[in-house]
Amino acid sequence: MEWKLKSYSELTKEQLYTILAERIQVFVVEQNCPYPEIDGYDQQAHHLWLEEEGKIVAYCRLFQGGIKYKEASIGRIFVHKDYRGKRYAREMLHRAISLLTDTWGEKGIKIQAQHYLLEFYQSLGFKEITEVYMEDGIPHLDMVVKT
Template identity: 50%
Template sequence: MKWKQQSFHQLSNQKLYQILQLRLEVFVVEQECAYPELDGHDESSTHLWLENKNDIVAYCRLVPAGDKYPYISIGRVVVNPLYRSQGYARQLMDKAIEVIRTQGTAAEIFLQGQEHLRHFYGSFGFEEISEVYMDDGIPHVDMLMKLD
């Protein structure tokens, strides 16, 4: 297995298709949530994923500060259903935080997490900064992690 990190313009058509297919499979079909998955923020984001042969095991995007939120943010966090319950979500979050720390330009990391995952994100040091609210029919909470 190997970690990959690319800008939107570095992604091959095939890899972009795989990423979007996984995101749609989980966020739209599995979670039964019709929402604008293609939101105009992929082009400015860094795409981070763990690859096993040609499979995407886990994926997220790092959106730069000022693009979607005032802070750099981690979003579209997803683990391929074939690889769940094997610790890849934790590895993905560790890697995403490491990448952001290495860039050295952020004092905080933001994420808009599904409410049922707030304790998972909290285990990395993210703190809730909003009440639970509905977003596209799914309870979410805004969370912020201060880097030191």
């Protein structure tokens, strides 16, 4: 398995296609949530993923502060269903947080977390900054971690 980090312009067509297909599978199909997955932000993101033989095991998008929010941001976080429960999400988020704070010098990171993952994100240092709200029919809340 290999971790990869690429800006939009560094992605091959095949990598972008695979990323979008997997995100649609997780967020639209598995969660039965029709919403505009292609949102115009991929071009401004860095894409971090764990790959095994061409298959995406875990994935997230990273944004520097000022792009989506005042703070840096991590989004579209998922682990492929065949790899869940093996701590890949935790490893990926540790890498993402370290990259944003240690490498890019960001002072805070904001996420829109699905409510059922509240304790997971709290275990990584994120704190709730909103009440639970519905986003595309799924309970969410905004969380931040400060460095």
